[in-house]
Amino acid sequence: MTIELDFTHDPKATSWVESANGHPDFPVQNLPFGCFSKDGKNPWGCVAIGDFVLDLRKLADTLDVGDTRKILHYAAQSTLNGLFRIPGGASKLRQRLFELLTDEAHRALVEPCLVPMAEVHMHLPFDIHDYTDFYTGIHHATNIGKLFRPDNPLLPNYKYVPIGYHGRSSSIRVSGVPVKRPSGQTMAPDADEPSFGPSKRLDYELEMAIWVGQGNELGEPIPIGEASSHIAGISILNDWSARDLQAWEYQPLGPFLAKNFHSTVSPWVVTMDALAPFRVAQPPRPEGDPAPLPYLLDADDQAHGALDVQMEVYISTAKMREAGDAPHKLSSGPMTAMYWTMAQLVAHHAVGGCNLQPGDLLGTGTLTSGEEGGEGSLIELSKGGKQPITLPNGETRTFLEDGDEVIMTAFAEKDGFARIGLGECRAVIVG
Amino acid sequence: MTIELDFTHDPKATSWVESANGHPDFPVQNLPFGCFSKDGKNPWGCVAIGDFVLDLRKLADTLDVGDTRKILHYAAQSTLNGLFRIPGGASKLRQRLFELLTDEAHRALVEPCLVPMAEVHMHLPFDIHDYTDFYTGIHHATNIGKLFRPDNPLLPNYKYVPIGYHGRSSSIRVSGVPVKRPSGQTMAPDADEPSFGPSKRLDYELEMAIWVGQGNELGEPIPIGEASSHIAGISILNDWSARDLQAWEYQPLGPFLAKNFHSTVSPWVVTMDALAPFRVAQPPRPEGDPAPLPYLLDADDQAHGALDVQMEVYISTAKMREAGDAPHKLSSGPMTAMYWTMAQLVAHHAVGGCNLQPGDLLGTGTLTSGEEGGEGSLIELSKGGKQPITLPNGETRTFLEDGDEVIMTAFAEKDGFARIGLGECRAVIVG
Known part of the structure; x- marks a missing residue:
């Protein structure tokens, strides 16, 4: 390639x-x-x-x-x-x-x-039949792991298996559709029994959406060398998460109500063609990390399989909008925070024979850069809700409040080429 | 009701x-x-x-x-x-x-x-947009829990939360379509690194499929008292599982490749109307178990929300077919092994606002009766693959081999009413 x-x-x-x-x-x-x-x-x-x-x-x-x-x-x-x-x-x-x-x-x-x-x-650009959310942000996985499993943040499979799970496709909405705060069960740390009510720890997740173009037949894996040709393009994805519901429900089968109430995707499918000038080498793995297994390893993919795309997330509270304040940037980071390439996600997904179809959505998982200011979610910014962040107008947040609007943008920029933007992925929380 | x-x-x-x-x-x-x-x-x-x-x-x-x-x-x-x-x-x-x-x-x-x-x-009777698999078989959950987490078989949330996860809809096939043995990563107990190859612990799961009829709008939960009216009918579901892939990949986000290579469903939607004579009270919870939270509790649902349906699973190996032997019954049990009613699954799924759509498939999870001969999977019958079972012709099995056909049937039978059958859910394993 x-x-x-x-x-x-x-x-x-x-x-x-x-x-x-x-x-x-x-x-x-x-x-x-x-x-x-x-x-x-x-x-x-x-x-x-x-x-x-x-x-x-x-x-x-x-x-x-x-x-x-x-x-x-x-x-x-x-x-x-x-x-x-x-x-x-x-x-x-x-x-x-x-x-x-x-x-x-x-x-x-x-x-x-x-x-x-x-x-x-x-x-929505596609009729999304199946939605899979991966977990390729190793810094996010480590940060979240510390909160849920302090003694065991990154599980032993993480560096071998592109971890992912099936999400809910029916509740994906295009940018702009308000997000209703979900209710569900939560278990307070000191409680004997769970209680039911609106989520108190509602969060965003800064992700990229990878759209499947060409599919594969059931039982016929996609070799890693062909995987990138199955990608139609990318958009921006906000995989809203109710952290309190998640903590109580997610064992042993993974997140369910904590994630399936709504996901927001930006409307534009920026093609792999348009992004060709911004393909870069997958960053080398840290010293000591295992090499990908052969079915996930392709020299061309390692050389060109990552994208030099920058992501940003902003918040605009109801008070900020009333005062005419501009949205406040919460964090930013590169899409190269992915521990796996897009092609590796496709090849892994299909290696057991699972058939992908045009319009399937693959989320990258929350992409946190690993540097200060690169946190892809509020739970990371607020250290698990323990350290509120302060906005320029003096408001504080640990998690999202009703009226908060979250705005994500992404773009590719490089000397000698026109800047390619992905547009916006935004939605406001309603109670 | x-x-x-x-x-x-x-x-x-x-x-x-x-x-x-x-x-x-x-x-x-x-x-x-x-x-x-x-x-x-x-x-x-x-x-x-x-x-x-x-x-x-x-x-x-x-x-x-x-x-x-x-x-x-x-x-x-x-x-x-x-x-x-x-x-x-x-x-x-x-x-x-x-x-x-x-x-x-x-x-x-x-x-x-x-x-x-x-x-x-x-x-397939429906274009299945979303597939959710629940985990309502408490005896199965306990048996599997013992294998994966000997010290902690049934997690604290189990009796409060109808545990479920999103499955893969694209790979659901109707009864009769052969199932290709999946390959994937596995981690041998004594290994330093995972290896890649065909699953050696391929299993069936005896489940029932619940079809959603009327859906709900995003953000508008379905009250428990109305939930049963959203159910179109039921079929038989075999949620094939690669246990070795599952053990290595499932933490922390749940099963992925271990389940998404194929699921088999019987072709006939037996309506709730046809099953009306077979509606029975949900079996009382064991002494000491908590009552369902109010959003899951409805007196009518408790009185009529379960179904008196019997399920059976048979195996027919290639040798048995060559010899003209009849399929061998592996186990049987009642659908009342569900810890939650069908209506509770619907109400829980939608309580955070997730929208269900006509043709969505809800799996009950593997239904194991809790009595000898009522195991809903081979991993239970073979005690985690440690005790092979012996078939009438002398063959033994811990997990499924190529050429094995698994046949599931289900029916409702009661004095004073015509017997209602669900037909067959069958498929053969190919290498």
């Missing part, structure tokens, strides 16, 4: 959509796919370009796009599952759209297909 | 489909729904009646069924999700079909819609 760059990565390329040029998220070099609607109800496919979405259904009706006609038909459906089922389909379409949006000659025909982003509703 | 019996439960009722009368599984009092095809590819809805399936698409095209016309239209789709989305739809249709199949006057029109069961392929 060599990472091939093409004309779509040319940093000098500009679009006749002027807001795209120098846009922090959506220059013409990005062209992430999503699903939008004007009525909030009936979505279909689009790409983001500057301050607009390009309506792919209207484009399909407007233009003879030659050899991408069939691909465009799939992209215009109500979800992107069909588009990413076609081998190479999204790549080809992205290249064609790049041509249409950079060449002034196409402007007259294409411009009527633009809709201001401010006027549209974004929907 | 009083359990109302109606004309469809009359044990004296007979059908003009003669094979249905006295049929051990599919008398006219049952009429379970399923999805069949003639080509193995394009299924649609049917019900089982004796040795036949009644083709609901053809019936819809043939007959003016009056007020059930719209319901029949949904039942004729490629999955049953639409049918069970209609409040009361399946109940009404079952009553109408009962009339058509008992009254000789309808025979001439309806008979052409029958297809011999031996000539059809059965498919």
